Amino acid sequence: xxxxxxxxxxxxxxxxxxxxxxxxxxxxxxxxxxxxxxxxxxxxxxxxxxxxxxxxxxxxxxxxxxxxxxxxxxxxxxxxxxxxxxxxxxxxxxxxxxxxxxxxxxxxxxxxxxxxxxxxxxxxxxxxxxxxxxxxxxxxxxxxxxxxxxxxxxxxxxxxxxxxxxxxxxxxxxxxxxxxxxxxxxxxxxxxxxxxxxxxxxxxxxxxxxxxxxxxxxxxxxxxxxxxxxxxxxxxxxxxxxxxxxxxxxxxxxxxxxxxxxxxxxxxxxxxxxxxxxxxxxxxxxxxxxxxxxxxxxxxxxxxxxxxxxxxxxxxx
Amino acid sequence: xxxxxxxxxxxxxxxxxxxxxxxxxxxxxxxxxxxxxxxxxxxxxxxxxxxxxxxxxxxxxxxxxxxxxxxxxxxxxxxxxxxxxxxxxxxxxxxxxxxxxxxxxxxxxxxxxxxxxxxxxxxxxxxxxxxxxxxxxxxxxxxxxxxxxxxxxxxxxxxxxxxxxxxxxxxxxxxxxxxxxxxxxxxxxxxxxxxxxxxxxxxxxxxxxxxxxxxxxxxxxxxxxxxxxxxxxxxxxxxxxxxxxxxxxxxxxxxxxxxxxxxxxxxxxxxxxxxxxxxxxxxxxxxxxxxxxxxxxxxxxxxxxxxxxxxxxxxxxxxxxxxxxxxxxxxxxxxxxxxxxxxxxxxxxxxxxxxxxxxxxxxxxxxxxxxxxxxxxxxxxxxxxxxxxxxxxxxxxxxxx
Numbered sequence: 249x250x251x252x253x254x255x256x257x258x259x260x261x262x263x264x265x266x267x268x269x270x271x272x273x274x275x276x277x278x279x280x281x282x283x284x285x286x287x288x289x290x291x292x293x294x295x296x297x298x299x300x301x302x303x304x305x306x307x308x309x310x311x312x313x314x315x316x317x318x319x320x321x322x323x324x325x326x327x328x329x330x331x332x333x334x335x336x337x338x339x340x341x342x343x344x345x346x347x348x349x350x351x352x353x354x355x356x357x358x359x360x361x362x363x364x365x366x367x368x369x370x371x372x373x374x375x376x377x378x379x380x381x382x383x384x385x386x387x388x389x390x391x392x393x394x395x396x397x398x399x400x401x402x403x404x405x406x407x408x409x410x411x412x413x414x415x416x417x418x419x420x421x422x423x424x425x426x427x428x429x430x431x432x433x434x435x436x437x438x439x440x441x442x443x444x445x446x447x448x449x450x451x452x453x454x455x456x457x458x459x460x461x462x463x464x465x466x467x468x469x470x471x472x473x474x475x476x477x478x479x480x481x482x483x484x485x486x487x488x489x490x491x492x493x494x495x496x497x498x499x500x501x502x503x504x505x506x507x508x509x510x511x512x513x514x515x516x517x518x519x520x521x522x523x524x525x526x527x528x529x530x531x532x533x534x535x536x537x538x539x540x541x542x543x544x545x546x547x548x549x550x551x552x553x554x555x556x557x558x559x560x561x562x563x564x565x
Numbered sequence: 566x567x568x569x570x571x572x573x574x575x576x577x578x579x580x581x582x583x584x585x586x587x588x589x590x591x592x593x594x595x596x597x598x599x600x601x602x603x604x605x606x607x608x609x610x611x612x613x614x615x616x617x618x619x620x621x622x623x624x625x626x627x628x629x630x631x632x633x634x635x636x637x638x639x640x641x642x643x644x645x646x647x648x649x650x651x652x653x654x655x656x657x658x659x660x661x662x663x664x665x666x667x668x669x670x671x672x673x674x675x676x677x678x679x680x681x682x683x684x685x686x687x688x689x690x691x692x693x694x695x696x697x698x699x700x701x702x703x704x705x706x707x708x709x710x711x712x713x714x715x716x717x718x719x720x721x722x723x724x725x726x727x728x729x730x731x732x733x734x735x736x737x738x739x740x741x742x743x744x745x746x747x748x749x750x751x752x753x754x755x756x757x758x759x760x761x762x763x764x765x766x767x768x769x770x771x772x773x774x775x776x777x778x779x780x781x782x783x784x785x786x787x788x789x790x791x792x793x794x795x796x797x798x799x800x801x802x803x804x805x806x807x808x809x810x811x812x813x814x815x816x817x818x819x820x821x822x823x824x825x826x827x828x829x830x831x832x833x834x835x836x837x838x839x840x841x842x843x844x845x846x847x848x849x850x851x852x853x854x855x856x857x858x859x860x861x862x863x864x865x866x867x868x869x870x871x872x873x874x875x876x877x878x879x880x881x882x883x884x885x886x887x888x889x890x891x892x893x894x895x896x897x898x899x900x901x902x903x904x905x906x907x908x909x910x911x912x913x914x915x916x917x918x919x920x921x922x923x924x925x926x927x928x929x930x931x932x933x934x935x936x937x938x939x940x941x942x943x944x945x946x947x948x949x950x951x952x953x954x955x956x957x958x959x960x961x962x963x964x965x966x
Contacts (some may be wrong), residue, residue, distance in 0.1 A: 314807065337809075341807040343803050343804055408804070
């Protein structure tokens with residue numbers, strides 16, 4: 249069954265995608281958590297879902313998993329409309345919390361969640377063995393989860409969500425609270441799944457994860473998807489591709505065209521399309537105006553600047 | 566520094582309403598329950614009347630006077646079956662009254678044996694004693710009625726003595742001692758016949774074992790059901806609901822676990838009672854097992870309802886402590902229900918502790934067959950089913966928001 253699912257995920261991308269969310273609305277009393285949110289997770293894609301706190305990420309994930317029922321809208325998986333609950337055998341879910349039994353061993357947890365997901369007999373044994381190897385925790389298989397480090401718990405937490413080898417995987421902040429080394433390990437695990445064809449949707453507060461580990465990015469705010477695309481596309485559509493150059497001066501200089509100055513006129517900022525061509529000319533103009541540049545920074549447009557541009561807020565606000 | 570420690574503690578208590586509840590409200594609630602149980606001044610009822618049957622096998626004016634006087638006592642309620650018309654009924658033979666005591670319908674029967682009056686009138690032989698056929702599971706009733714018989718018989722015999730005093734006055738001192746009237750100066754003899762405990766080893770211990778077992782069965786079940794709330798807090802419940810497991814299966818699994826653990830818990834307790842105190846568990850195994858299974862099942866459903874209604878484990882613990890202690894107090898796990906007022910005994914019937922204990926008493930004390938457990942089994946099974954359905958309905962909040 250797992251092989252069938254992976255095979256399905258490897259099938260050339262069709263129009264339907266692995267997961268498609270259309271105009272989903274979800275209200276809690278007078279609060280609208282999702283206000284027509286929609287996104288597409290393509291087959292074999294890694295998609296990052298970003299948004300400030302309270303933007304609707306968790307509600308969207310819960311709707312996709314069947315833990316919340318949308319008031320309106322549709323959710324499709326491989327072209328089939330998902331019912332409000334059930335019918336999500338092809339979907340793996342990894343919650344943000346360590347959703348494990350701390351007083352069971354790693355193996356016992358894996359066996360329990362394997363059984364809850366319908367695995368039995370040799371298939372269960374094989375899946376547990378695979379998961380222990382995949383997480384690199386085979387030698388700790390008989391240790392209680394509560395004795396594990398945060399990173400190790402995270403790895404087992406993810407493994408429990410993919411025992412059935414689902415072709416679509418949802419991860420809610422899979423690396424929160426782990427050290428950089430464990431984070432690398434977790435992304436290496438996810439990359440292995442991705443290379444095998446798994447389509448991955450993850451929510452994260454780590455912009456670098458979205459930039460470096462995902463193929464596309466979806467930004468959600470106030471319950472609506474406000475941007476969707478690759479990093480390059482998002483930059484081009486929002487802040488533009490110009491570099492931001494900041495000159496720090498030893499002393500104040502007179503006003504210069506094309507350069508914004510702070511109140512003390514000791515810091516100048518410019519938007520530069522071609523750094524190699526325009527930067528030398530600017531340095532000459534500053535020197536001719538009597539200024540002496542003590543420091544210089546060139547900022548490339550980033551997801552952070554895109555995010556601030558779109559939401560007006562930091563990611564964790 | 567010390568003041569800061571105190572201040573932080575007070576602030577934490579203030580922010581944690583549950584702690585305030587446990588600290589201040591629970592003792593008041595618990596005190597109130599016990600006040601209702603023991604204090605007749607509150608108005609929920611007076612001290613319980615003792616139910617009993619009267620048997621007159623002597624059929625003399627003196628025996629009739631004695632039993633009629635007893636029947637007028639405000640502390641007694643004489644068995645009055647509808648088929649015998651209004652007013653207290655006095656049996657002519659002991660068998661039906663004894664059957665009532667053995668069946669647990671009454672705790673006592675007072676028997677005036679045949680020849681009692683004659684034995685009082687004859688100086689040559691020892692007088693025959695009155696008999697008190699007792700279910701000694703209610704020792705208070707036995708003592709109350711013994712005292713009442715002594716008081717009433719004293720009054721009746723004093724009246725008889727007054728009537729014969731003229732005759733006695735003409736007797737010498739030696740002749741007086743040899744006369745029947747001299748008997749009237751001594752208290753009437755009363756033999757208490759315990760219909761249950763005579764051939765049992767520590768039968769009362771079995772009742773206390775049952776009381777304690779049911780109370781801790783509830784505590785154990787609630788502790789177990791709290792795992793649901795832990796699973797909710799750490800999102801394991803979300804993960805489970807995303808799997809092939811349904812909420813009904815999850816609750817059924819939790820319920821089955823609590824029931825099995827409860828059965829083992831009570832069995833271990835009674836096994837210890839047999840080893841240490843000689844309670845005859847093996848001799849009552851079928852009845853014990855039936856009662857234990859249904860009691861544990863009802864306790865499991867009760868715990869599930871509490872868990873599905875509470876927001877978190879702290880709240881569950883607070884609510885459970887209040888409810889279980891109150892149910893145990895009212896239901897007889899802490900204080901035998903026969904010491905409570907009649908009103909409180911009726912209130913106790915609303916708890917399944919009372920039904921469970923009544924069932925165990927029938928098994929261990931009265932040696933009744935399984936068929937006689939029907940009322941208790943019906944109530945406990947119905948409780949288990951209804952509460953499970955309620956838990957299933959309230960658990961819908963975890964399925965889809």
